Amino acid sequence: MNGVKVCLGCGGNAQPLFPVCDSCEATSITKKLYDMDGMIIKSIKYNKLMWLEVEGKIDTVNASELKTCIDKLIEEGFNIIVLEMSEVKFFSSNGIRVVLSTYKNLHGEGSFHITNPSRTVANVLGMVALDQILLK
Numbered sequence: 001m002n003g004v005k006v007c008l009g010c011g012g013n014a015q016p017l018f019p020v021c022d023s024c025e026a027t028s029i030t031k032k033l034y035d036m037d038g039m040i041i042k043s044i045k046y047n048k049l050m051w052l053e054v055e056g057k058i059d060t061v062n063a064s065e066l067k068t069c070i071d072k073l074i075e076e077g078f079n080i081i082v083l084e085m086s087e088v089k090f091f092s093s094n095g096i097r098v099v100l101s102t103y104k105n106l107h108g109e110g111s112f113h114i115t116n117p118s119r120t121v122a123n124v125l126g127m128v129a130l131d132q133i134l135l136k
Contacts, residue, residue: 033069037062041069048110050078055087063094070102079110082136086116091124099125099134 007014007021014021033052034041039062044051050073058066070081081102085091099114106112113136114121125131 034065036065039066041066043073045078048078049080049082051082051084053084053087057090057092058088058095058098059090059092060094063092063098066095067098067101070098071105074102074105079106081106081110081112083112083114084116085114085121086118088118088121091118091121096124096128096130100130103134 012021012023032040033043038057038059040055042053042055044053052070054066073081083099099112103112112134114125114134115136117125117135122131122135125134
């Protein structure tokens with residue numbers, strides 16, 4: 001494939017960093033889910049896809065909030081979850097547990113991956129050999 005991503009909504013050409021085209025994005029809903037303890041989570045919903053933009057730090061204090069947020073989305077029926085992590089400045093072992101747990105929960109039942117990771121996130125996932133599994 002020549003690097004063109006396919007829209008999850010209509011099968012057309014998707015945007016570079018978001019897996020739907022401009023037309024399908026117009027039907028999506030964006031809102032802020034969480035803003036505390038140095039971490040911000042914004043969501044973009046499209047059908048069964050939930051795109052989460054995470055900013056700040058994922059540490060001992062707030063990793064459980066990220067997990068709670070993701071678990072709630074899975075319970076609500078979202079089976080495709082993408083974490084956009086370009087603005088994550090700190091990523092602790094608790095964050096690794098959250099993404100690994102989410103991957104295991106959705107494996108075979110849906111899809112989970114991390115896109116556009118910050119250098120910090122990419123380095124941490126590379127150190128624990130999860131980059132090949134989780135990064136897209």
